[in-house]
Amino acid sequence: MQVQQVNHHEFFEQIYNQTPIGVALIAPAGNWLKVNPAFCRMTGFTCEELTKLRFQDLTHPEDSSKDTVEEAGLFDNKVKENIYERRCTKKNGEELWCSFHLTPISGEVTSEPDYFVCFIVDITDRIRSERKLSHSEGIIANAERLAKIGSWQWDVVHDQITISEQVLEIFELDRTKKYYCAKDIYKVMSTADAATLREKIRDAEQRDPFVFEFQYGRSEGRAKYIQLRGLIIYDEHQQPIELKGVLQDITEQKQVEFRLQETIERYTSLKKYNHDAIISFDMSGNIINANPAAVKMTGCTVNEMVGKSIGRFIGASNLGLILRSHYDLAENKMNTVLHRDSHETEVLATLAPIIINNVNVGYYLIAKDITEQKKLLVAKETAEKMNQAKSDFLAMMSHEIRTPMNGVIGMTDLLLDTPGLSQEQKEYIQIIQKSGDSLLTIINDILDFSKIESGKTDLAVDPFDLQEIVTETVQIVKPLIREKKLDIHICLDEALPIPMYGDAPRLKQVLTNIIGNAVKFTMEGSVEIEVRVKEKCEENVYLHFKVKDTGVGIPVEKRQQLFEPFSQLHNFLTRKTQGTGLGLAISKKLIELMHGDIWIEDSDAPGTTFIFTACFKINNEDVGQHLEFSQRKNRGTPLHILIAEDNEMNQLVLSKMVEKKGHFVDHVVDGKEALEAVKRNEYDIVFMDVHMPRLDGFEATRAIKENLSSEDCPYIVAVTAHALRGDRDRCLKAGMDDYISKPIKSESIYQVIETYYNKKQME
Numbered sequence: 001m002q003v004q005q006v007n008h009h010e011f012f013e014q015i016y017n018q019t020p021i022g023v024a025l026i027a028p029a030g031n032w033l034k035v036n037p038a039f040c041r042m043t044g045f046t047c048e049e050l051t052k053l054r055f056q057d058l059t060h061p062e063d064s065s066k067d068t069v070e071e072a073g074l075f076d077n078k079v080k081e082n083i084y085e086r087r088c089t090k091k092n093g094e095e096l097w098c099s100f101h102l103t104p105i106s107g108e109v110t111s112e113p114d115y116f117v118c119f120i121v122d123i124t125d126r127i128r129s130e131r132k133l134s135h136s137e138g139i140i141a142n143a144e145r146l147a148k149i150g151s152w153q154w155d156v157v158h159d160q161i162t163i164s165e166q167v168l169e170i171f172e173l174d175r176t177k178k179y180y181c182a183k184d185i186y187k188v189m190s191t192a193d194a195a196t197l198r199e200k201i202r203d204a205e206q207r208d209p210f211v212f213e214f215q216y217g218r219s220e221g222r223a224k225y226i227q228l229r230g231l232i233i234y235d236e237h238q239q240p241i242e243l244k245g246v247l248q249d250i251t252e253q254k255q256v257e258f259r260l261q262e263t264i265e266r267y268t269s270l271k272k273y274n275h276d277a278i279i280s281f282d283m284s285g286n287i288i289n290a291n292p293a294a295v296k297m298t299g300c301t302v303n304e305m306v307g308k309s310i311g312r313f314i315g316a317s318n319l320g321l322i323l324r325s326h327y328d329l330a331e332n333k334m335n336t337v338l339h340r341d342s343h344e345t346e347v348l349a350t351l352a353p354i355i356i357n358n359v360n361v362g363y364y365l366i367a368k369d370i371t372e373q374k375k376l377l378v379a380k381e382t383a384e385k386m387n388q389a390k391s392d393f394l395a396m397m398s399h400e401i402r403t404p405m406n407g408v409i410g411m412t413d414l415l416l417d418t419p420g421l422s423q424e425q426k427e428y429i430q431i432i433q434k435s436g437d438s439l440l441t442i443i444n445d446i447l448d449f450s451k452i453e454s455g456k457t458d459l460a461v462d463p464f465d466l467q468e469i470v471t472e473t474v475q476i477v478k479p480l481i482r483e484k485k486l487d488i489h490i491c492l493d494e495a496l497p498i499p500m501y502g503d504a505p506r507l508k509q510v511l512t513n514i515i516g517n518a519v520k521f522t523m524e525g526s527v528e529i530e531v532r533v534k535e536k537c538e539e540n541v542y543l544h545f546k547v548k549d550t551g552v553g554i555p556v557e558k559r560q561q562l563f564e565p566f567s568q569l570h571n572f573l574t575r576k577t578q579g580t581g582l583g584l585a586i587s588k589k590l591i592e593l594m595h596g597d598i599w600i601e602d603s604d605a606p607g608t609t610f611i612f613t614a615c616f617k618i619n620n621e622d623v624g625q626h627l628e629f630s631q632r633k634n635r636g637t638p639l640h641i642l643i644a645e646d647n648e649m650n651q652l653v654l655s656k657m658v659e660k661k662g663h664f665v666d667h668v669v670d671g672k673e674a675l676e677a678v679k680r681n682e683y684d685i686v687f688m689d690v691h692m693p694r695l696d697g698f699e700a701t702r703a704i705k706e707n708l709s710s711e712d713c714p715y716i717v718a719v720t721a722h723a724l725r726g727d728r729d730r731c732l733k734a735g736m737d738d739y740i741s742k743p744i745k746s747e748s749i750y751q752v753i754e755t756y757y758n759k760k761q762m763e
Contacts, residue, residue: 671695
């Protein structure tokens with residue numbers, strides 16, 4: 001066969017014109033010198049239009065700066081050829097992606113390029129496909145990031161694991177590393193988890209994915225919970241060649257599960273260990289569940305109750321009320337729960353709706369067994385009635401005993417002041433007076449202890465000078481001190497505030513009891529009284545009282561008995577001393593009301609040392625300022641006094657006591673006469689007996705206050721044989737200005753008159 005000669009010029013001309021890729025010659029300045037038809041079709045320009053443009057004119061405006069940099073090296077002859085992709089703009093404005101391959105052509109004389117040969121391939125479709133793929137991959141990556149899911153693929157044959165970006169983020173792995181192996185993954189697990197995962201992979205079957213959850217310790221110390229899902233791929237010989245799957249961070253889900261589990265367990269424990277019966281039932285009244293307390297209350301097991309109507313235990317009528325939404329009425333009517341053996345348990349019932357997704361799906365019945373509470377309530381009511389009966393009895397006894405005592409003590413008080421008495425007569429009268437005082441002390445102790453024991457004693461908060469209190473207390477026992485020729489030593493802290501605020505009479509009562517006992521049981525020697533400041537703050541001062549004697553002493557084993565009521569240590573002390581045995585018991589309770597304590601100090605020295613503490617308020621002003629609490633002045637003006645008393649003996653005693661001080665006295669025997677008397681005459685003071693016929697003292701006082709102005713109204717003093725808590729309050733609330741109890745002593749009357757003088761002086 002004869003080989004034809006090929007015209008190379010024609011051959012290349014055909015290629016230039018027929019090839020599907022663009023071919024062009026470009027001048028060093030960037031002008032298009034020549035372009036083939038394929039490039040014209042790509043750009044939409046004609047050959048003549050392109051030759052009037054420069055290379056850079058086709059570049060997309062957004063890529064012009066990048067284009068300049070890339071061409072600089074080529075046109076400056078710094079590189080021999082250049083291959084790059086570039087975004088251009090067609091004549092109609094559409095985007096055109098091209099791959100350019102430029103080669104410089106130089107002449108023989110100089111190394112500078114004469115022109116460039118450029119081959120252009122349209123890669124627009126490829127770029128668009130890549131963009132779509134990239135967009136899809138971005139969507140997948142975002143989805144993985146949001147769901148905290150990453151993908152992985154394990155080439156078992158080469159032990160290479162490829163993982164997604166999200167897996168790297170979950171495990172905080174090095175992003176520069178391209179491949180990982182199995183041991184890298186096992187490192188992030190505990191030894192036990194790694195062994196479990198290996199076992200799951202071995203036991204996994206073809207086309208059956210395995211699921212594995214494990215805990216991963218994070219770098220900052222908090223744990224992540226990871227769920228791994230995988231599928232094994234086998235070759236034709238049923239040998240595993242690849243594992244692929246997903247991995248998810250389920251920490252938040254686990255935390256929700258833990259919280260839910262915690263709530264369920266807490267609710268279960270609440271039901272299980274609750275002493276109240278709890279039964280849940282649906283909207284048809286059928287029981288869903290019950291706790292052990294409900295099992296005990298009904299006598300039925302949970303299995304026996306589930307599915308049965310709760311009306312069996314609470315009554316069909318009550319269930320009907322519940323299902324008709326009459327909850328309050330049902331709660332009020334449900335007073336019992338029926339046991340299977342037909343006995344009923346008294347309960348306090350509460351209903352609570354079960355709300356799920358804003359829908360009421362049932363109810364909880366919470367039934368509290370109040371059988372014991374009912375017994376306690378009955379016992380409490382009985383105790384209160386008994387206590388009231390005791391109070392009524394004490395009030396009655398106080399009135400019945402104090403009324404005749406008033407005559408005995410009052411008359412002996414007056415009789416002693418009668419001139420012309422012989423020494424023998426005075427001794428007899430003094431014996432009567434002392435016996436009356438002893439009897440009154442016993443009565444007062446019993447009433448006082450009863451009040452304190454029942455918690456009905458309130459302490460006053462009035463100013464007082466402690467030095468005066470101690471001095472007055474010592475003066476009370478001074479005659480006995482002189483009689484026994486005892487030494488008395490008083491040591492008061494110089495830091496004691498003046499004044500202090502508290503219940504001075506009660507403090508004096510405590511001191512009188514303790515100091516009196518010290519003097520009483522000391523035959524010879526001395527009694528020491530010491531008061532010092534234990535602690536002091538802005539509002540309060542804590543005092544430390546010490547009373548030491550050289551008396552007979554008290555055995556250690558019998559000391560605690562002293563503070564018990566009615567205790568006198570019969571086997572130790574003789575009956576030379578008299579009393580109820582309530583003194584120290586009352587003192588202890590009063591000291592406790594003063595936020596203190598009392599005890600006997602251990603000592604080898606003879607005698608006994610009593611110590612007690614007490615708290616009092618202090619003046620916020622200058623604590624060094626000494627106030628005079630008792631102003632005693634001679635009163636020269638006689639008063640006009642009305643005595644309203646139905647008992648002739650008491651009327652006589654009061655009259656004599658008042659008249660001895662030079663005052664004028666009128667008498668009435670009931671409240672009505674008292675009201676008429678104050679309307680007719682001006683009185684300074686009215687001694688008003690509380691219990692009188694026709695109109696008692698309370699009603700008479702109210703009537704006087706209503707009929708007279710405050711300026712004309714006399715100073716009304718309640719006189720009563722009652723000495724229990726609340727008597728003084730009732731008198732003051734009724735409008736009375738002061739209060740004294742029978743039996744009446746001259747000192748009480750004179751104190752009332754002194755108070756009246758002070759009140760008038762202040763006005």
